[in-house]
Amino acid sequence: MKFMRIMCVAVVLGAACASGATREVLEFNAGWRFHLGDAAGFEASGFNDSKWTSVRLPHDFSIGLPRDFDDSSLKDGAYFQTGIGCYRKEFKVPEAWLSKAVTIDFDGIYENGEIWINGHSLGKRPYGYVPVWHEISGFLKAGKNVVAVRADNSNQPNSRWYTGSGIYRKATLTVANKTHVAYHGVRIETKPEGANGCRLDVAVEVQHGVPGMALEFSVAAQDGTVVATEIAAADGTASVLLKNPVRWSPETPHLYTLETRLKVAGKVVDEHMEIFGVRDFRMDPKEGLFLNGKSIKLKGVCLHHDAGSVGSAFYRPIWKRRLRLLKEAGCNAIRTSHNIAARELIELCDEMGMIVLEEAFDGLRMQKREQDYHLYFDEWWREDLKNMILRDRNSPSVVMWSIGNEIKEKGDAENGPPLVRAMVEEVHRLDPTRPATCGNNFIFAANKAGVSQELDVVGYNDGGGSVWEYANDKAAYPDRLIYGSEVPHTFATRGMYKTTTRVKKAKKDAELSGSTKDKGEWVPNLAKKELWPENKKYASSYDNDYTRISVRGSWKLTRDLPFMIGEFRWTGIDYIGESGNRTNNDFGVLDLCGFKKDPYYLLQSLWTTEPMVHLLPHWTHTFKKGTVIPVWAYSNCDEVELFLNGKSLGRQTMDPDVLRIEWKVPYAPGKLEARAYRAGKPEAATVRVTAGRPACVVLTADKTAMTASGSDVVHIRAEIQDGQGNICPTAMNLVEFKVKGVGTMLGVDNGDPYLEHSFVGEHMPAFNGLCQLLVKSTDEAGRIEITATADGLKSGSMIILSAPSAD
Numbered sequence: 155m156k157f158m159r160i161m162c163v164a165v166v167l168g169a170a171c172a173s174g175a176t177r178e179v180l181e182f183n184a185g186w187r188f189h190l191g192d193a194a195g196f197e198a199s200g201f202n203d204s205k206w207t208s209v210r211l212p213h214d215f216s217i218g219l220p221r222d223f224d225d226s227s228l229k230d231g232a233y234f235q236t237g238i239g240c241y242r243k244e245f246k247v248p249e250a251w252l253s254k255a256v257t258i259d260f261d262g263i264y265e266n267g268e269i270w271i272n273g274h275s276l277g278k279r280p281y282g283y284v285p286v287w288h289e290i291s292g293f294l295k296a297g298k299n300v301v302a303v304r305a306d307n308s309n310q311p312n313s314r315w316y317t318g319s320g321i322y323r324k325a326t327l328t329v330a331n332k333t334h335v336a337y338h339g340v341r342i343e344t345k346p347e348g349a350n351g352c353r354l355d356v357a358v359e360v361q362h363g364v365p366g367m368a369l370e371f372s373v374a375a376q377d378g379t380v381v382a383t384e385i386a387a388a389d390g391t392a393s394v395l396l397k398n399p400v401r402w403s404p405e406t407p408h409l410y411t412l413e414t415r416l417k418v419a420g421k422v423v424d425e426h427m428e429i430f431g432v433r434d435f436r437m438d439p440k441e442g443l444f445l446n447g448k449s450i451k452l453k454g455v456c457l458h459h460d461a462g463s464v465g466s467a468f469y470r471p472i473w474k475r476r477l478r479l480l481k482e483a484g485c486n487a488i489r490t491s492h493n494i495a496a497r498e499l500i501e502l503c504d505e506m507g508m509i510v511l512e513e514a515f516d517g518l519r520m521q522k523r524e525q526d527y528h529l530y531f532d533e534w535w536r537e538d539l540k541n542m543i544l545r546d547r548n549s550p551s552v553v554m555w556s557i558g559n560e561i562k563e564k565g566d567a568e569n570g571p572p573l574v575r576a577m578v579e580e581v582h583r584l585d586p587t588r589p590a591t592c593g594n595n596f597i598f599a600a601n602k603a604g605v606s607q608e609l610d611v612v613g614y615n616d617g618g619g620s621v622w623e624y625a626n627d628k629a630a631y632p633d634r635l636i637y638g639s640e641v642p643h644t645f646a647t648r649g650m651y652k653t654t655t656r657v658k659k660a661k662k663d664a665e666l667s668g669s670t671k672d673k674g675e676w677v678p679n680l681a682k683k684e685l686w687p688e689n690k691k692y693a694s695s696y697d698n699d700y701t702r703i704s705v706r707g708s709w710k711l712t713r714d715l716p717f718m719i720g721e722f723r724w725t726g727i728d729y730i731g732e733s734g735n736r737t738n739n740d741f742g743v744l745d746l747c748g749f750k751k752d753p754y755y756l757l758q759s760l761w762t763t764e765p766m767v768h769l770l771p772h773w774t775h776t777f778k779k780g781t782v783i784p785v786w787a788y789s790n791c792d793e794v795e796l797f798l799n800g801k802s803l804g805r806q807t808m809d810p811d812v813l814r815i816e817w818k819v820p821y822a823p824g825k826l827e828a829r830a831y832r833a834g835k836p837e838a839a840t841v842r843v844t845a846g847r848p849a850c851v852v853l854t855a856d857k858t859a860m861t862a863s864g865s866d867v868v869h870i871r872a873e874i875q876d877g878q879g880n881i882c883p884t885a886m887n888l889v890e891f892k893v894k895g896v897g898t899m900l901g902v903d904n905g906d907p908y909l910e911h912s913f914v915g916e917h918m919p920a921f922n923g924l925c926q927l928l929v930k931s932t933d934e935a936g937r938i939e940i941t942a943t944a945d946g947l948k949s950g951s952m953i954i955l956s957a958p959s960a961d
Contacts (some may be wrong), residue, residue, distance in 0.1 A: 486761075
């Protein structure tokens with residue numbers, strides 16, 4: 155089944171559904187009690203949990219535990235402890251609910267989550283990334299009720315990266331009349347209609363249906379104007395015509411609202427509000443990807459699900475900031491590596507205009523780790539795939555479903571193709587509008603075994619040198635749709651530099667014997683002798699530290715091969731785990747705090763058009779005067795001129811094959827400035843200044859006001875500056891944070907991959923001049939006072955206002 159032209163409409167359920175007379179969607183995150191460890195009989199209604207800890211979801215109980223470096227089974231998760239966590243929550247049920255349909259939804263429990271309502275088990279779900287929902291009406295009683303959840307993450311190792319533990323995503327209750335639109339029961343497909351219109355083919359599943367039902371639909375534009383209405387046929391289907399719809403894209407993420415009114419004997423019994431978007435995409439084996447008729451490349455990054463100092467707990471404001479920063483770099487797509495995403499992440503991508511490749515699993519039937527998903531695969535893969543697709547199948551941001559990543563079955567000619575074929579067929583059954591894909595390393599093995607031929611779109615992970623096979627495979631398989639699902643690692647530690655090139659997984663003088671698995675791109679060393687030997691354990695922020703091919707080399711392949719749909723760089727943001735004794739891997743273009751690294755600006759120079767220029771390295775060094783330093787500029791302009799202390803060091807043209815400009819500059823303290831030109835006119839500039847001794851801590855925030863919702867988050871950036879307001883780019887001062895008022899400390903971090911401090915606490919050393927505090931709102935409105943002190947430095951402070959929540 156080949157996907158050449160597909161239109162899709164989004165449906166956003168849960169938090170997007172408005173409360174009304176017929177249906178309520180209630181946040182179910184507050185008022186939980188937590189116990190670390192097992193607790194016999196805790197699911198019973200009368201169990202005494204008075205000594206348990208009060209928590210609010212989302213909650214990752216691993217991130218605050220000490221790391222256990224003696225337990226080798228925890229290595230992939232950066233040695234953070236796991237275990238069992240028990241949760242309980244009391245809630246009151248009005249008498250009126252007993253005649254209604256009540257559905258409980260947990261978007262993520264890691265892992266082996268079991269749920270009880272008043273002592274009645276709703277079952278266990280092994281997979282820690284799958285959303286689960288249950289209708290619980292038959293177990294409720296008027297008055298006090300208890301929901302209990304057990305998360306068992308004790309069987310290790312079960313992942314190749316940090317997973318977190320517990321109820322780490324949101325929970326909701328949906329209350330509707332007995333006869334109602336089924337949970338995730340709306341399916342919408344769109345088809346072109348005339349020159350500029352489209353037709354929405356809507357199918358609605360009704361739960362507990364009765365004779366005399368009727369369905370009515372209305373569609374509202376983003377400004378609230380009703381643009382279409384329709385009445386459903388007796389079978390619950392309808393075709394709704396939209397004239398000249400505003401189509402969803404990364405540049406214009408326009409969303410509509412579909413209201414479904416379910417009537418019985420003329421009376422409205424359910425009103426279901428859904429947010430959706432219209433967009434048309436086409437994949438061509440010769441010309442790549444078209445969105446709304448326009449040729450585009452996927453400028454993507456892979457993202458793991460943790461968010462640094464909060465672990466796997468999903469906070470919407472944190473991820474909104476992360477996506478905003480990636481979009482500012484020109485990124486238009488993400489791959490959810492390697493698991494089902496949080497629903498709130500998909501909603502943010504819908505709202506902000508970020509294309510999504512949503513991935514279901516890392517491995518399948520064959521194990522990667524002793525306790526991983528292979529233990530449950532045969533029993534659960536269909537159900538887990540179904541829940542992902544039913545939840546997200548109508549989201550405009552999602553363009554492909556990935557069934558796996560670097561699956562071990564890729565080289566198994568006997569068992570691999572039938573398994574992949576079955577999974578692809580299941581994707582088509584659940585959602586015939588989107589293609590199925592998989593990230594393949596060692597693509598030559600997947601080709602030989604026939605696994606890649608079973609996919610609608612073939613993803614190329616670089617493992618085994620797959621990045622070098624694009625053109626070869628296009629010649630061998632001319633109808634294949636190809637993209638880089640995981641282009642090689644971006645090694646870079648923020649603020650660290652090395653002049654010695656490091657190329658991993660390649661052999662400079664290899665005998666390739668027809669295979670490209672040992673092939674590498676070789677950037678010459680930037681100096682005869684290493685200028686920064688003290689940075690040996692860190693990665694270099696020049697584009698000279700990578701696996702097989704540099705950032706620039708990879709993008710040139712994607713850019714210049716017309717059939718390439720795009721690429722997803724590994725990775726967009728640093729992530730915890732898969733890092734040996736280090737806390738996190740430094741593969742991202744943003745560090746764990748979301749601070750920008752030099753490769754971030756490299757992508758910005760390749761992926762954006764707004765004039766920009768960036769210089770590296772910083773200009774605060776202990777070198778002897780005259781030491782020659784390689785200075786690089788990234789820019790999307792035609793030319794860049796470099797000045798040192800006001801003297802021009804030359805104006806150079808940006809070469810589209812080199813994608814950076816270099817000057818060899820004898821070091822002298824002072825001011826280094828770059829000016830970028832287009833058509834001879836100055837369009838952008840940037841400056842690096844030699845900093846003096848650290849003098850103060852300066853605080854800035856990503857916003858100055860919060861909502862007293864109990865879940866809003868502000869990012870506080872602490873910067874070590876000299877007396878003239880310049881950042882001290884090598885400062886490592888220990889900073890102590892204090893928070894007073896109606897906010898709480900959520901986490902601290904500095905982006906150092908070798909960080910030894912806990913993410914929980916008041917202290918964090920600066921790393922190359924920066925560290926970060928996350929502050930969470932409470933349910934109380936008022937002032938939040940934040941101070942940061944460091945020995946011998948002037949302290950910094952700021953005030954954040956927390957306003958009452960509209961809810």
